[in-house]
Amino acid sequence: MKKIESIIKPFKLEDVKDALAELDITGMTVSEVKGYGRQQGHSELYRGAEYVVDFLPKIKIEVVVVDELVDKVIDVIVKSARTGKIGDGKIFVSNVEKSVRIRTGELDNEAV
Amino acid sequence: MKKIESIIKPFKLEDVKDALAELDITGMTVSEVKGYGRQQGHSELYRGAEYVVDFLPKIKIEVVVVDELVDKVIDVIVKSARTGKIGDGKIFVSNVEKSVRIRTGELDNEAV
């Protein structure tokens, strides 16, 4: 199994989720993160001083899938998350050695 | 070393933490995430429209342990996090190649 971790723009979450759901991906885990990258942060004002906020709000989606699905999933995420503007984000894939479904104790491919 | 990543129901955090502490696990990192899975989201009302909120609040626990402990830790998490109802969550195990304790510079097994 592989874990596909994507950092995307927050307002793209719904689109990506819908696209994944169409692939019959039934599970994913999402968190709010802050990203630092080529996309420049905005500046905030505070009592006459201007501070650049380097970190931009992003969403991280983690989805663990069986090996065969990896390329399809990446493809779908790239398509649904792309705006073509800087800051669209990245996808990182890593290996997962074991999965367990807590409720049933099912293992590995049964559990993703 | 392995990283054991568990997605659990929020109100189970204390139980899981206590159970891990009994195993002499002295470190873990926890974050608030949102989960999409078989468990159905609830709906929220807003000015006469009903919106299904697909994502449910979950807690992610990350704990890095030496290889020998992996099975024990999984076992303990499954036991302490299970309610038997849908949405109990998952555990994913992956490999960690290197660990460093920032304070001392200790490495690997010394550092988890």
Added chain:
Amino acid sequence: MKKIESIIKPFKLEDVKDALAELDITGMTVSEVKGYGRQQGHSELYRGAEYVVDFLPKIKIEVVVVDELVDKVIDVIVKSARTGKIGDGKIFVSNVEKSVRIRTGELDNEAV
């Protein structure tokens, strides 16, 4: 490519970010987490009861880099995040098999 995941004290974030930027690391992803470790939590009062809060606020920095940079990055993070007091945090390194830049579709080393 490797993913370097560091758990650090929140007020060290700026220092670490600046140190990484000097290495020409142009991307990282940051999240707010809670850490449980040797560093003891504080206690909060509520209506005449004192509760120990085991979890302390920490920051997790994730940065994916090409293999050659790993040691340098670890070194820089350790230096910039260290206070010498308990609770400074940990660094975990794991393997990343694939990277994609969503905007351009660039892959792997091009994409980190």
Added chain:
Amino acid sequence: MGNTAWVLTATALVMLMTPAGLALFYGGMSRSKNLLNTIAMSVMGYVVAAVVWVVAGYTLAFGTDIGGIIGFDSLFLSGIKVTDLWATGSIPVLLFVAFQMTFAGITVSLASGAIIERLKFSTWLVFAAIWILAVYAPVAHWVWGGGFLSKLGVLDFAGGTVVHINAGIAGLVVALMLGRRADYGKAMFPSSVTLTVLGASMLWFGWFGFNAGSELAADGIAASAFLVTNTAAAIAALAWMTIEYITYKKFTLLGIASGIVAGLVAITPAAGFVDTSASLIIGAVAGIVAFYGVNGLKKALKYDDSLDAFGIHGVAGIWGAIATGIFANPEVNELGTGLLYGNADQVMIQIEGIIVTIVYTAIATAIVFKIASILTGGARVSADAESQGLDEVEHGEKAFNLR
């Protein structure tokens, strides 16, 4: 002196309604990325009105009548002495100026609810200034300043027509001109129902100044207006909550808060004219019609009256104006006799007042908005700004930075 004491208090209460009550009521309903912008529209609506009012607004509304259409004495309140008294209530004229200012302030701010999350802030500032002079002041003159609607016999104790219908229509017109938000129809969760409820409670509190203060005296009519205000708000909250519970099986706080406001709106024109029993009916109906204003009308017609300025203020305001014509009880106040007490004409007069206001406000608001839009180089923010949120783009700030 007792009257002055009460109207001083009432003025402070009404003032609180806009930059605190309404700002939170509306702000809490906006998305968190637009929370400050929404608050800023209420706050600056009041601020702009406060300045414009003493410069010219007051004299247009309450200066010497010119042909029933408009008033005028002089700019900058010049000529009003500290010792001058207003005939009703014998309160200082300067106090009357201040009291009426707070009404102008809330009216323009109410309209902002229809158009949040997409309007340029500079456009708002310019719009507010012109609208007070070109729309609010004339309508106030017609109804309260000795203009033709008051001569016609329109009853509007504390502003059903002048304030709520006026604001509701203005909001609707601008919402139509501005178009819908890009995310219209998607789930857009309110940043904080907590703040909305707090805002509604502060509005309720201030509304005692609004309605009971409009008597300009500390007397039995003020007391009666106070009591019916309270009763109508309460029963409207119950009505909205109940009908929503029947529909959706939830007791939403947003519904409760909206019901409170709908009840307050509907009782406003009637406050000094009706008795407690009438207030129970007026309030209950207000909760129901506004519920359908928000849940039915808006959905059917698909305009984006974002926070229901029209759905609540317009709809409940129209109901309240008509209800005043039905329930005005001469035993409460000899100045008003409604249908139930033998004066069938009053309902028609009320409807005339409503129609005149709707027509004039709709046309004049459209013109004013067009002008404001031209003066500020277009009224709508860019699509990017809308997606990022106006707090960042227009104000460079965040509503909350909590660890």
Added chain:
Amino acid sequence: MGNTAWVLTATALVMLMTPAGLALFYGGMSRSKNLLNTIAMSVMGYVVAAVVWVVAGYTLAFGTDIGGIIGFDSLFLSGIKVTDLWATGSIPVLLFVAFQMTFAGITVSLASGAIIERLKFSTWLVFAAIWILAVYAPVAHWVWGGGFLSKLGVLDFAGGTVVHINAGIAGLVVALMLGRRADYGKAMFPSSVTLTVLGASMLWFGWFGFNAGSELAADGIAASAFLVTNTAAAIAALAWMTIEYITYKKFTLLGIASGIVAGLVAITPAAGFVDTSASLIIGAVAGIVAFYGVNGLKKALKYDDSLDAFGIHGVAGIWGAIATGIFANPEVNELGTGLLYGNADQVMIQIEGIIVTIVYTAIATAIVFKIASILTGGARVSADAESQGLDEVEHGEKAFNLR
């Protein structure tokens, strides 16, 4: 007219206490998943009371006395004219109706603090309506409406017995009947101490209307009641803070806010009867006894009076009622003479008043709650709902949606 001006204001101030002050004070102490539900109990407590009061509550409490037990004239306030004056203060009777309504509203809402995070909302609505009629109205009648306790000579200037002991006991009884929360004893952190402190400040503000307004006149006694209210609140905050600091080495804001409220509660029955020096003692003792009410009594007896409705309002209310019997100074107000000024009996009379209220309220509340529970198919939410939080389950909303 000056009296009417002041009581109009005072009524508005007391109104603000419930849907804003108390709602935030209590809401901030609940867990974030129950924040809206806790606010809703205060808001709807007031709303239900507002309707029930004009329908029947007022006449039961202040209508023509029937055997010292209850009052009655007519339903729906019919028969009260706009020009009718209430003897004390010569304010309009309708204003007296409104002023007293706000007291009924806060009393029932205060009780909700004992039972948050586990009660069905429908049960709350039904309970509130019946309780106003069956418990609040009679007790108010006995003490203020010419009933047997007033004939006995019980002193209760602004509601120590009628409001605070009454609410505290009612809360305790329902808390016992409802049982503890599932998480009782675990760490349950308040959603927002910030909101709690804001709520306490608004309560303090409104309490000036409560205590100084109860004089029904703008005179020296009102001024004195105002000043001692302020002083007692302040010193009680200092007392609670100090004793808590000694115990836990922290200056908690929750303690400061609780101390303020405890001081306000204790001075309530005494406000128009005692001088400044007495208020310093009454307030300081209130801070200390309420601290132990919350930190000692509750822990010892292990009931789940969640937000300390009894621990603060019950305990400080009893102390205040007794203190009134001790410190009432005839130089302040000839209507009250306490132990220190030679009238030893007054303390006993006060204790009688306390006991009567406790006994009646306890029994009657239990019956009312049982009825409400039956009418709504059980009073307690399911274990699942309790764990999910009532905001989602009962209201379908979230308190805050911040990015």
Added chain:
Amino acid sequence: MGNTAWVLTATALVMLMTPAGLALFYGGMSRSKNLLNTIAMSVMGYVVAAVVWVVAGYTLAFGTDIGGIIGFDSLFLSGIKVTDLWATGSIPVLLFVAFQMTFAGITVSLASGAIIERLKFSTWLVFAAIWILAVYAPVAHWVWGGGFLSKLGVLDFAGGTVVHINAGIAGLVVALMLGRRADYGKAMFPSSVTLTVLGASMLWFGWFGFNAGSELAADGIAASAFLVTNTAAAIAALAWMTIEYITYKKFTLLGIASGIVAGLVAITPAAGFVDTSASLIIGAVAGIVAFYGVNGLKKALKYDDSLDAFGIHGVAGIWGAIATGIFANPEVNELGTGLLYGNADQVMIQIEGIIVTIVYTAIATAIVFKIASILTGGARVSADAESQGLDEVEHGEKAFNLR
């Protein structure tokens, strides 16, 4: 009675300013880890003042004059009867005591804005108590209690000198003695601009009590003071917003809120003396000078007046005191004639008053702070505590626990 009604109300309004208005205004500007601590300074500033005032503060400020320097009659208000009347306005003396108490409370709390996020809470409590007696009471005596500045003819209608210059200077002195925060110069984002704006709106609301209440009567001058207060606040907000927009291209809410407060500060000494046109000028200039007080002066001199107690209250307070000398219009109030109406001396008298206050306050505050610091074993928290945040370290609490 009408006067008493109004001053009762005004006192309640001013009270709300400190533990609610100022607490939120300041609290929202602090970082979230210090939000509760910042609120606590305002709340406890008021609490400490409330106690100290009735014990000794009032008599020092308003007791029988001793050589123009200080007053004294007796401690604990003993000797003041419920029926005693204050000459101005014939309101009960006890009401005057309460009204003046609220001024003492806000003054010391205002100073806290300069020194947040690093002061030990115990030091604050001790400082506040001594400062009221040693700094506030004498200055109040000089200007309002028959002391030498009033004999000199200094005009200060509602507290430009006594409250705002006094607080601004005290804050600045303590900020200098305490040193800068460790993070000085770094980005320190406000926890909640939302709360700050709400606080500013509540301050504005309360300020009507402050300024129009200071007339101690419900008359034309009170009405005029009310209106100019409103106008000055509004135009100052516009002025600050505009100049900030020109500089940074953003309409910050923090700027709008700060402008409101600057306008209110500047109009305070002038409120009962000037006409509406003058208020437009006073307010507009206040917005501009305070903008530079905050954006220029502080940056140039590099002191850490954290929330601009001096930058806003000191700077706008000085401008307001001078402006009173320029614009005081005898047609508004015969007690004040300024430069524009032929009395050139008044400006010099005003400046004398300013200088005396600055010098005395600076020296006396330094001594008081040194004493408070010694009594509490050092005034500054440890570096660790500063980095963790004072909410946790001093209060053991968190401002918000939202899911």
